[in-house]
Amino acid sequence: MTPIAVSVAGAVASFVLVLVVLELIRSHRLRERYALLWLVTGIVLTVLSAWRDGLNTIAGWLGVRSYPPAVLFAVGLLFILAVLLHYSTVISRLSDQNVLLAQRIALLEEQSVRKPG
Amino acid sequence: MSVDPRLRELRRVAIVPALNEEHSIGGVIDELRAFDPGLDVVVVDDGSLDGTSRAAAERGARVLRLPFNLGIGGAVQTGFRFAFENDYDIAVRVDGDGQHDPSQLDRVLAPVLSGEADIAVGSRFAEIGASGYHSSRTRRIGIRLLAWVVSRIVGQRVTDTTSGFQALNREGIALFARDYPHDYPEVEATVMVFRHRLRLTEVPVEMRERGGGRSSITALRSIYYMVKVLLAIFVGLFRRNVVPQEGSE
Numbered sequence: 001m002t003p004i005a006v007s008v009a010g011a012v013a014s015f016v017l018v019l020v021v022l023e024l025i026r027s028h029r030l031r032e033r034y035a036l037l038w039l040v041t042g043i044v045l046t047v048l049s050a051w052r053d054g055l056n057t058i059a060g061w062l063g064v065r066s067y068p069p070a071v072l073f074a075v076g077l078l079f080i081l082a083v084l085l086h087y088s089t090v091i092s093r094l095s096d097q098n099v100l101l102a103q104r105i106a107l108l109e110e111q112s113v114r115k116p117g
Numbered sequence: 118m119s120v121d122p123r124l125r126e127l128r129r130v131a132i133v134p135a136l137n138e139e140h141s142i143g144g145v146i147d148e149l150r151a152f153d154p155g156l157d158v159v160v161v162d163d164g165s166l167d168g169t170s171r172a173a174a175e176r177g178a179r180v181l182r183l184p185f186n187l188g189i190g191g192a193v194q195t196g197f198r199f200a201f202e203n204d205y206d207i208a209v210r211v212d213g214d215g216q217h218d219p220s221q222l223d224r225v226l227a228p229v230l231s232g233e234a235d236i237a238v239g240s241r242f243a244e245i246g247a248s249g250y251h252s253s254r255t256r257r258i259g260i261r262l263l264a265w266v267v268s269r270i271v272g273q274r275v276t277d278t279t280s281g282f283q284a285l286n287r288e289g290i291a292l293f294a295r296d297y298p299h300d301y302p303e304v305e306a307t308v309m310v311f312r313h314r315l316r317l318t319e320v321p322v323e324m325r326e327r328g329g330g331r332s333s334i335t336a337l338r339s340i341y342y343m344v345k346v347l348l349a350i351f352v353g354l355f356r357r358n359v360v361p362q363e364g365s366e
Contacts (some may be wrong), residue, residue, distance in 0.1 A: 057194045
């Protein structure tokens with residue numbers, strides 16, 4: 001069985017994550033598009049921490065008998081990997097766009113030098 | 118088609134966002150000219166891979182060609198920035214796929230010209246029994262749900278929160294030039310308009326089947342957008358500072 005302290009600490013920490021993400025959106029520092037995955041992470045971890053029977057059941061399915069909170073780590077890790085992978089795709093897109101922007105500026109600059117005014 | 122005489126003295130522009138609409142964009146521009154020869158037409162080409170920009174330029178429209186796809190919000194805002202910086206008094210927004218019929222623009226413009234609204238939106242559902250609009254089931258449910266949520270929040274009946282068929286005065290142009298939502302923008306924009314205490318009115322219009330190209334929104338994406346938009350609206354309600362600082366992104 002999961003120790004109570006682990007459940008409380010896990011639930012509080014995950015819930016704080018949700019609140020921080022919402023605050024970042026509110027203050028225009030995080031766009032909704034990039035916040036969704038974080039919110040899902042926070043909500044899933046909050047639920048798994050607080051819902052002790054559920055965590056035990058899932059641990060049972062996965063064959064984790066001795067220490068059910070290990071499932072919390074696994075799920076958390078999985079979501080962090082998902083967020084990182086998502087960011088890699090975002091960075092790739094941004095660098096492609098950056099190349100295009102630089103090229104477009106170079107073309108425009110050449111045009112404006114050729115016909116001033 | 119006679120143009121409202123009040124319109125003649127105003128500097129007016131049509132903002133036409135287009136993504137891969139080379140077959141329909143020319144017709145849209147011609148129809149806009151037929152409605153009002155004094156209307157400047159600005160096509161915002163949102164990174165099209167076909168000849169949209171060329172087709173638009175051939176018909177004499179001004180073309181803002183984005184270097185890559187920004188999504189509808191970013192594209193439309195480019196048009197609003199253009200309208201704001203070039204001191205237009207009135208802007209209309211008409212989609213490049215031909216689903217908005219420019220001959221109905223006089224209806225959409227009327228509340229803005231008479232000064233009773235800052236922004237007028239052509240709604241497919243404003244009239245009871247309006248059934249001319251066909252769309253997928255997911256999308257219809259989505260449109261209904263969003264309309265209901267938005268109506269609750271703004272305290273005024275709004276029936277079509279996803280319509281891009283709009284007319285705006287200078288205040289409306291200034292607001293959207295400064296701040297406009299990103300990928301599914303009309304819903305959030307509606308809420309934003311009310312929070313800035315601008316007046317929004319809906320006008321019944323009929324929309325046509327798309328002239329060419331494909332809708333950028335599929336069923337699965339609708340659900341993603343729905344979640345995203347609802348999140349944006351609810352978080353937005355807790356904003357005190359409704360306008361982001363310049364350069365804060």
